[in-house]
Amino acid sequence: MKFKSTLAAGLLVATAFTSQASAQEVTLRAVSAFNLDTTFSREFQAFVGWINENGKGTVQIDLIGGPEAVPPFELGNAVQSGVVDMANNTAAFYPNLVPTGDAIHLAENTVQEQRENGCYAVIDRIHQEQMNVKYLAHAGDGIGFHLYLTKPVEGPDLSGLTIRTTPVYQAMFSALGANLVRTAPGEVYSALERGAIDGYGWPSQGVLDLGWDEQTKYRVDPSFYNVDVNLLVNLDVWNGLTDAQRAKLEEGAAWMEALNANNAEINTAEYAKQAEAGIETITFDAAGAEKWLTTARDAGWAAVEVVDKPLAQELRACLSK
Ligand code: 173
Structure with missing residues (x-):
């Protein structure tokens, strides 16, 4: 089911031109559900910095903004439909799309453990099937x-x-x-x-x-x-990336998820x-x-x-x- 966007026409037009700077480098347009430079955009902005530094010539991220760019409760629909390529969002803001997403904040283990035991794959699958997004990375472990x-x-x-x-x-x-x-x-x-x-x-x-x-x-x-703040990538965009582009984003995801260890402090x-x-x-x-x-x-x-x-x-x- 596609979402009829109420967003500014400019955002839609810009999406149609998601830039292919070269055949090898793609730029993804990203929005956060949380104000930039506040706590729940912290890991995401670090990820964007890491990708833009380490993904030169492969993948870059254009960070468009926070809730002023797309209202938080509409961001799930925006990444589902491809109005944005990537979103930093919590499952609590897209319950209409992934109703069992509420399970994620009930986790007692870390995303690293969930990648080991297969749970990450289940959560990724339900996001792909129900929301048309890749569940790329997870922040918030250790924050109650x-x-x-x-x-x-x-x-x-x-x-x-x-x-x-x-x-x-x-x-x-x-x-x-x-x-x-x-x-x-x-x-x-x-x-x-x-x-x-x-x-x-x-x-x-x-x-x-x-x-x-x-x-x-x-x-x-x-x-x-435990807080869940997730990096989601539109699935059509994800599937259209090269192996090298996907690998770079996954490397950045693992780097970002390692930051969760800082939360106790x-x-x-x-x-x-x-x-x-x-x-x-x-x-x-x-x-x-x-x-x-x-x-x-x-x-x-x-x-x-x-x-x-x-x-x-x-x-x-x-x-x-
Ligand atoms: O309280 C909220 O808005 C909420 O559900 C939430 C989820 C993750 C991080 C911050 C807030």
């Missing part, structure tokens, strides 16, 4: 998600609270009684400022990037799940910055933490099983420790 609040909670009971969500947190927060409002990241600040929400789900990293610390009083610990630095910015930590007691994490895992997998039970079971087996 948290609930951030403007008012305190005593334990894992979110009844009476209105929380900004995406599919990542939906099953868990709703099982714990919250009212949910789904928004793109770009709307979180103003929703907090207006008092339209009492909090939001977001990873351990990146809260300060967009100034959300000004509107945030508490972070709830422990974190749950970056988390520590981010938590310190949040504390300096006045964000207090609410840490549940052992029973509360157990309920928090059990609900996260069970509600998360139940939501994937509703979509496709056999596939959910296959993914759970290869994404668990």
